[in-house]
Amino acid sequence: MKQNLSALLLFGAILLAIFAAFFRSSQDEPAEFVFVNSTEPQTLDPAKMTGQPEGRLAQALFEGLTTYHPKTLEPLPGVAKRWEVSPDGRTYTFHLRQDAYWVRGTERLSRVTAHDFVYSWQRLLNPETASNYGYILFYVKGTEDYKKAESKRYEAFVKKWAEEDSSITSIDSLPKDASKVDSFKQARAQFLEQRQRDFQKTVGLRALDDDRLQVVLRSPTPYFLDITCFYPLFPVNRKCLEEHGLFWTREDKIVTNGPFYLEKWIFNDRIRLRRSPNYWDRDNVGMETIDALAVEELTTALTLYVKKQADWVPQLPLSLIRGIQSQLEDDYHNHASLIVYFYRCNTTREPFKGERGKKVRQALSLAVNRKDLIDNVTKAYEQAAFSVVPPGIPGYSGVPAMAHPEASEAVKKARALLAEAGYPDGKGFPKVTLLYNTSDRHKQIAAAIQNFWKVNLNIHIELTNQEWGTYIDSVHAMNFDMARAGWIGDYTDPNTFLDMWITDGDQNETGWSSPIYDRFIEYAGDIPGTLSDPGRRAEFLKDLPDLKPFVVRYTDERKADERRRLGAHLRLKVLQRADEIVADELPVIPLFFYTTNQLWRPKLEGLYDNLRDTHSPKFFRWKSKAKGSPAGGSK
Amino acid sequence: MIEFIGRRLAWMVLTLFIICAGSFFLVRAAPGDPFGQEMKALNPAVKAQLEREYRLDKPKVTQFALWLRDIVIYGDFGRSMKYRDKSVNEIIGQSLPRSIALGSLALFFAVYLGLITGLIAGARQNTAWDYGAMSFAVLGISLPSFVLAVLLIWVFSFTLNVLPPAGWGSLKQVLLPSLALSLPYAAYISRLTRVGLIEVLSNDFIRTAEAKGLAEHVIIIKHALRGAILPVVSFLGPAAASIAVGSLVVEKIFFIPGLGQFFVKAALNRDYYLVMGTVIVYSTMLCGFNLVVDIAYVLLDPRVNFDSE
Numbered sequence: 056m057k058q059n060l061s062a063l064l065l066f067g068a069i070l071l072a073i074f075a076a077f078f079r080s081s082q083d084e085p086a087e088f089v090f091v092n093s094t095e096p097q098t099l100d101p102a103k104m105t106g107q108p109e110g111r112l113a114q115a116l117f118e119g120l121t122t123y124h125p126k127t128l129e130p131l132p133g134v135a136k137r138w139e140v141s142p143d144g145r146t147y148t149f150h151l152r153q154d155a156y157w158v159r160g161t162e163r164l165s166r167v168t169a170h171d172f173v174y175s176w177q178r179l180l181n182p183e184t185a186s187n188y189g190y191i192l193f194y195v196k197g198t199e200d201y202k203k204a205e206s207k208r209y210e211a212f213v214k215k216w217a218e219e220d221s222s223i224t225s226i227d228s229l230p231k232d233a234s235k236v237d238s239f240k241q242a243r244a245q246f247l248e249q250r251q252r253d254f255q256k257t258v259g260l261r262a263l264d265d266d267r268l269q270v271v272l273r274s275p276t277p278y279f280l281d282i283t284c285f286y287p288l289f290p291v292n293r294k295c296l297e298e299h300g301l302f303w304t305r306e307d308k309i310v311t312n313g314p315f316y317l318e319k320w321i322f323n324d325r326i327r328l329r330r331s332p333n334y335w336d337r338d339n340v341g342m343e344t345i346d347a348l349a350v351e352e353l354t355t356a357l358t359l360y361v362k363k364q365a366d367w368v369p370q371l372p373l374s375l376i377r378g379i380q381s382q383l384e385d386d387y388h389n390h391a392s393l394i395v396y397f398y399r400c401n402t403t404r405e406p407f408k409g410e411r412g413k414k415v416r417q418a419l420s421l422a423v424n425r426k427d428l429i430d431n432v433t434k435a436y437e438q439a440a441f442s443v444v445p446p447g448i449p450g451y452s453g454v455p456a457m458a459h460p461e462a463s464e465a466v467k468k469a470r471a472l473l474a475e476a477g478y479p480d481g482k483g484f485p486k487v488t489l490l491y492n493t494s495d496r497h498k499q500i501a502a503a504i505q506n507f508w509k510v511n512l513n514i515h516i517e518l519t520n521q522e523w524g525t526y527i528d529s530v531h532a533m534n535f536d537m538a539r540a541g542w543i544g545d546y547t548d549p550n551t552f553l554d555m556w557i558t559d560g561d562q563n564e565t566g567w568s569s570p571i572y573d574r575f576i577e578y579a580g581d582i583p584g585t586l587s588d589p590g591r592r593a594e595f596l597k598d599l600p601d602l603k604p605f606v607v608r609y610t611d612e613r614k615a616d617e618r619r620r621l622g623a624h625l626r627l628k629v630l631q632r633a634d635e636i637v638a639d640e641l642p643v644i645p646l647f648f649y650t651t652n653q654l655w656r657p658k659l660e661g662l663y664d665n666l667r668d669t670h671s672p673k674f675f676r677w678k679s680k681a682k683g684s685p686a687g688g689s690k
Numbered sequence: 691m692i693e694f695i696g697r698r699l700a701w702m703v704l705t706l707f708i709i710c711a712g713s714f715f716l717v718r719a720a721p722g723d724p725f726g727q728e729m730k731a732l733n734p735a736v737k738a739q740l741e742r743e744y745r746l747d748k749p750k751v752t753q754f755a756l757w758l759r760d761i762v763i764y765g766d767f768g769r770s771m772k773y774r775d776k777s778v779n780e781i782i783g784q785s786l787p788r789s790i791a792l793g794s795l796a797l798f799f800a801v802y803l804g805l806i807t808g809l810i811a812g813a814r815q816n817t818a819w820d821y822g823a824m825s826f827a828v829l830g831i832s833l834p835s836f837v838l839a840v841l842l843i844w845v846f847s848f849t850l851n852v853l854p855p856a857g858w859g860s861l862k863q864v865l866l867p868s869l870a871l872s873l874p875y876a877a878y879i880s881r882l883t884r885v886g887l888i889e890v891l892s893n894d895f896i897r898t899a900e901a902k903g904l905a906e907h908v909i910i911i912k913h914a915l916r917g918a919i920l921p922v923v924s925f926l927g928p929a930a931a932s933i934a935v936g937s938l939v940v941e942k943i944f945f946i947p948g949l950g951q952f953f954v955k956a957a958l959n960r961d962y963y964l965v966m967g968t969v970i971v972y973s974t975m976l977c978g979f980n981l982v983v984d985i986a987y988v989l990l991d992p993r994v995n996f997d998s999e
Contacts, residue, residue, distance in 0.1 A: 059915050063805075070798040077791035081859045098774040185739040206735035213742065224742045304775045322776065322784045323947035324858060350856075352942045358843065358855045359945075524722020524960050561733075 083319075086327060086346035088659075088675055090367035091356040095323045095349040099304040101289040102179045102186045107369075107668070112347060113286035114671040115315040115328050120149050120172065120268070120283040125674040126663040128547055130280035134167050134290070134312070135268070142615040143583060144275030144622075145196075149268040154335040157292050159310050160318070163333040167290060167312050169262035175290040177254055182209040183225045188287035191545065194279055196259030196271045204257075205250060212246050227300065274581035277623045278548045285546065314340045314673040323349050328672070341661060341676020360386075360654050367655040367662065369670075373435045373496065376652055385657045389436050390664035391447050393544035394649035395552065397440070398489065398504075398537050399530070402642055403566035406476070406485050407536075414476035416641040421469035422511040423504060424462050425647060432503045433496075435652055440645035442638035443542070443556075444549045447666050451549050451627050454638045466511045473512055481513035488517040491539035492526040500646070501539065530564055540564075540643070547666055549630045550579065556637055567642030574598055575633040582622045582629075586610060602628055691985075698984070702977040706970070713969045714754050717962055724771040724960035744771055744963070757966070767970070768963030772956075778967040782949060786971060788858060789936035789948035795868040797933050800875035801926075805919070807876075808883025812918065813910055815888055823880060830877025839870040839943040856945040867944040871937055875929050879922050886918035893917075920991055927983035931976040935968075 096109045101117055104110065114122075120138075121130035135149040149169070157164040157171075176195075179186050180202045193199045209226065216223045216239060220230035223239070226246070230239050259271025272279060282288065292310035299308045306320045314336065315328035328345040330337060348365060350356045353372040357379070359365040371379055380387045400407040406415045425439035438446065442454040470480070478484045489505070491497040501518050508514050516537070521529060530538050542562075544551040554560070554576050558568035578585050578595055585591045586606060596603055605625050612618040637643075651668045661674030725740050741747045745756060760766040767778035811823035830838075846866055847855040857863045890896065891914055899909045936950025949968065956964035988994050 059911055063915075067798055067802060070794045070801070073794040074791050074798070077787040077794070078861075078864065079787070079791075080861065083859075095773065097772055100775065103774055182735050182739050185736045185743070187733070187736060189733065189736070202735075210735070210738065217742075221748075224745065225739065301769075302775060302777075321947065322773075322781060323951075348945070349947070350945050352945065354840075355856050355943055355945050358847075359857075362847070362855055364854070364857070522722070522958065524720070524724075524958070528721055528723060 081321075083327070084344075086342075086344040087677075088342045088344070088367075088672075089346040089348065089365045091350045091359065091365050091369065092326070092347040093349075093356075093370055094351050096326070099309065099317070099320075101286045101291060102175070102184055102188070104286065105187050108347075108349075110286050110669065111672065112326060112328075113289060113313075114669070115313055115345065115673070116309075116311045116317060117286070117289035117291075117313045118155070119286070119289045120151075121280050122671060122673070123284045123665075123667070123669055125661055125671060126665060128281070128284075128665050128667060128669070130284055133284070134172075135283075138280075142619075144277075144619055145272045147270045147272070147279065148263075149270070151266045151268065152335060153266065155312060156333045156335075157310050157312055158316055158331055158333045159295075159308075160316050161332055164292075164310060166265070168265040169268035170265065171290040171293065172268050173260055173262050174293050176260060176288065177258075178291070178296075179287055180205070180258075181250075182206045183227060186287065188285075191282060191285060191287050194272050194274075194276045194282065196273045197257035198260075199273075201254060201257045204253065208246070208249075212242075216242070275583055275619075275622070277626065278546050278550075281546045281548070314671075315345065318344070325349065336673075340673055342672065345672055345675075357654075366659060367653070369651070369653050369668070371652045371654065373433070373652070376435050379652075379654070383654060386654045388651070388653045388655065388664050390651050390668075391438055391445060391666065392649050392651045392668045393445050393448075393547065393551075393666050394541055395440055395443050395445055395645055396437075396500075396539075396541050396647050396649060397443065397643040397645045399535070399540050399565050399643050400641070401533060401536055401538075401566060403533065404536055406478070406487065411476045413640055414472045415478070416644065417639075418469040418472040418476065418512060419508060420641050420644045421465045421472070423507050423644070423646065424465075426462075428500070428503055428507075429647055432499055433647065436650050437647040438650065440647045442634050443643065443645050444552045444634050445544070445648040445666075448547055448549055450623070452631065453549075454631070454634050469512060473514075478514070484514040486517065487514075487536045488519050489537040489539070490526065490529060490535040491518070491520050493520045493522045497539055504646075533564060533566060537644075538564075541649075544667070549627065549634060550576075553630055553633050553637070554580075556642060563642075565642040567640065569636060569640065571598060572633055572636045575629055575636070579626050579629040579633070582609075582626045599629065599632060695981070695985070698981050702981065705977055706973055709973045710758075710966065710970060711754065714757070714962075714966060715750060717957065717960070717965050718750055718753075720960070722960050724962060740771075744769070746962075757963075761970075767967045770961055770964045772959045772961045772964070778963050781952070781964060782967050782971060785947060785949040785952065786935070788946060789941075789950055790934050792864060792868055792871065792940075792946060792948060793930075793934035793936060795864060796871035796875070797926075797930055799869060799872035800879055800929070800933070801922075803872065803876035804879025805883055805922070808880040808922075809887060809910060809915075809918070811880065812884040812887030812891070813906065815884075820884075824884070827877040827880045830873045831881075833874075835870055835874060835937065835939045836943060838873055839867070839940055842866050842870050843943075856943070858944075858946045863944075867940050867946055870944070871933060871940045875933060878925065878929075882921045882925055883918055886921050887914055890914045890917040916990055920987070923986055923990060924983055927980040928976060930979045931972065934975055935972050 092108045092111060094108050096104070096112055097106065098104050098109065099112060099116065101113045104113060118133045120133055120135040122133040124131050134151055134155045136152040138147055138149045140147055151167065151169055153166065155167040157167055176192055178184050179192055180189050180198055182205060189202055213223065213226065220232050220235055222228060222231040226243060230236055261269045263269050290312060295308065295310035296303050303309060306317050309317050311317065314331060314334050316331045317326065318329040319327035326347040328347070330340045330343050334340065350359065353370060356365065356368045356370070357372060357375065360368045400416050402408060402412055406412060429437050429439060444451070444453055446453055473481065489501055491501050498520065505516055505518060508516060529535055542552060555562040556567065557563065557573045557576050585595055586609060596606060602625065605621070605628065609618065609621045609625055612621055651664065655662050658678045660676050660678050662670055725737060745753050757768065760768065767782070770776045770778055770781055773781065807823040807826065811820040814820050843855045843866065846853040853866050854863050896909060896914060899913050936948035938951045938954045940946070941948045941950045949971065952964055953968050953972070956968060
């Protein structure tokens with residue numbers, strides 16, 4: 056009997072011993088500020104990241120030339136303390152501050168110079184970086200050509216060497232075969248030399264000296280300073296990257312220049328940031344330590360907030376929004392964001408093809424009661440969308456409230472349009488399948504839309520879902536009738552929602568094409584260029600005769616500042632016309648604009664609702680804490 | 691015995707090889723692209739470079755050979771395609787110990803809760819004790835773990851306010867998730883023990899023991915236990931493996947940075963190398979625990995020996 060019992064107890068003891076051996080109690084001091092960062096960051100390399108969770112960390116660890124104002128999103132001085140713009144709006148000269156430093160933890164390394172920006176921006180374009188955001192630099196003169204040519208050259212170089220030695224997968228790798236190392240290195244040096252020459256010849260980017268960075272743009276881009284706030288354009292430290300290669304972002308290796316440094320990175324658990332003692336504006340950094348939790352489960356995030364273990368939750372379980380709002384009234388924030396939710400129509404297929412297809416698309420759009428959808432299905436106070444550009448972009452009024460009659464009117468009109476298209480009362484309407492990526496929310500929305508069309512138009516569409524990877528492939532291959540999609544604005548300007556619909560645009564994916572639309576986008580891309588060339592100006596006026604008074608005022612204006620202002624105004628007018636075309640032709644059926652739903656402590660300062668839902672941890676501080684003396688610059 | 695183990699190990703290597711080869715080609719055959727981005731299409735040049743970096747440009751058989759070579763020669767499981775700053779070795783190295791810690795405690799709870807309730811239910815067949823214990827067992831088996839986890843959080847964290855609802859680091863934080871993870875297994879073990887005990891108790895040698903006038907607890911522990919837990923032992927192999935590599939649901943709800951969630955996430959992300967890493971870890975554990983169970987079986991059951999395969 057004893058033997059049996061002790062065997063049982065021994066088994067338990069072994070289990071407990073295993074537990075003791077593997078369990079590492081890690082009870083750090085709680086951070087001053089803890090937020091839910093929604094997921095484990097895919098990378099901490101600003102050139103390679105794409106998501107919002109990564110962006111929040113990038114803004115803490117690095118700093119670009121400019122920084123978003125936490126509330127208005129206006130560009131504030133960052134590493135650049137001031138800048139000048141040439142009269143034609145194409146040349147920017149940034150003056151860098153002399154007290155911006157590279158740091159590794161608490162150790163101060165060297166100054167951040169204009170050369171660091173040239174290196175980092177070129178790196179963003181270089182094919183071996185494989186950055187998804189290379190195109191964000193295409194506003195700079197010559198970058199697109201450089202990237203294209205360089206990709207080709209690079210492709211040829213690596214292919215040639217891969218044939219000689221299979222372990223060569225990138226310009227940074229070395230051949231396994233020791234005898235080939237020297238010749239590879241030599242060829243690589245030659246290749247890089249040529250690259251440098253090409254870069255200097257084609258790209259409008261120069262470090263005039265350590266303190267001055269000159270950027271020449273392809274066309275005057277009024278939102279360029281907005282783009283320099285964006286994390287892909289943050290500088291990285293060349294020495295650190297060259298020394299440590301792919302894995303340079305480890306906590307003991309990473310070199311940063313932002314308001315915080317990386318103190319600890321526990322995979323899939325948390326990232327601990329600590330205020331950088333060498334940061335130029337350290338006195339205005341409000342938090343000593345910040346924890347970013349990789350919590351994915353929305354209800355868990357909410358639990359942590361309720362239990363006071365997190366101070367900011369940027370994403371909430373949508374099914375609980377109403378309850379959260381009533382119980383945590385002071386903490387709850389709802390705000391419009393630059394994200395649109397829509398359904399793509401494949402205009403290369405029936406019934407969306409041609410003129411008839413346009414009528415079908417219009418009918419489908421009119422038959423959706425968006426208010427009903429938002430009140431009863433999505434329930435997070437989204438805003439109804441009739442065009443693809445979200446409201447709230449400064450200076451842009453959007454598509455006027457045209458053609459959105461009352462619900463019953465809309466349905467009547469929709470039926471008439473459908474009949475005109477040849478499907479009276481839905482008769483003869485072909486089989487149409489709506490594709491969405493697998494998710495309960497998309498499913499509920501699709502079911503509601505399916506029902507609107509059934510009830511209002513007497514047509515039945517099939518629903519089908521594919522899991523994300525497959526769905527992406529189907530959409531890229533245009534293998535769908537209708538497909539759900541969303542689009543997040545890259546910068547606060549209508550252009551980011553409009554230039555994608557040009558003929559054969561990479562993200563168009565509807566097959567839709569309109570020459571006049573393409574021209575509008577082209578005009579808006581370069582108002583001064585278009586209007587200074589007599590031929591293009593005539594074309595412009597032919598396309599947009601009612602803008603003539605503005606054009607005349609613009610051309611007659613002699614003062615550069617006023618002229619630039621008029622140009623910017625004109626540009627938005629043209630974009631609005633493009634917006635109207637999309638809203639009328641409906642290659643996509645816009646449904647709603649997302650809102651952000653967040654919780655943060657009422658006594659937190661420096662965190663504001665804003666259109667881009669971008670929040671730099673630099674500005675966070677507790678209300679009770681006394682402010683440090685402003686260190687100048689961040690006006 | 692040595693020969694037995696040797697033979698089994700050889701089989702294990704072969705099994706692992708087949709599992710790896712199967713998963714390697716299956717995961718690559720699934721539609722979708724590991725570099726597909728949220729809302730934007732990927733530039734072809736970027737895609738080409740990424741594919742080269744991860745050797746996706748090579749024929750699949752070559753990819754497999756290279757992958758196998760890297761593991762066998764360099765112990766290198768490759769780089770994660772989603773977490774671009776991390777190697778698979780690092781991810782497993784950081785996550786697996788947490789899953790093992792959580793799993794060992796969960797297994798501890800599962801075994802003891804299951805054995806005790808099962809023995810009570812079996813010894814008091816068809817009484818209120820039996821029905822009570824078995825109702826719990828049925829609940830434990832049929833309630834999905836996310837419901838269990840939420841119930842536990844609601845009771846211990848919100849109503850009683852004694853344990854934290856989520857996180858990893860302190861002993862207090864380990865209790866709820868290991869309990870949530872253990873309950874379904876405990877329920878299963880409980881039922882196995884009960885059935886095993888009832889069967890053993892109907893044997894002649896038990897009647898003899900009773901006739902000798904031995905006390906009930908002596909009969910159960912000394913004479914019946916061994917036989918009663920044999921089915922439990924064979925269940926423990928696979929149970930230990932799946933409990934030790936963690937659980938997607940429990941890890942997500944309790945915000946535990948373990949390996950379990952990557953079984954699903956890595957596959958959904960088409961993170962080929964991470965998928966393969968988790969497959970290897972899981973199948974090795976499964977095979978290993980099964981071997982341990984077989985050895986234990988021989989030691990426990992006098993009717994089985996190492997040659998009777």
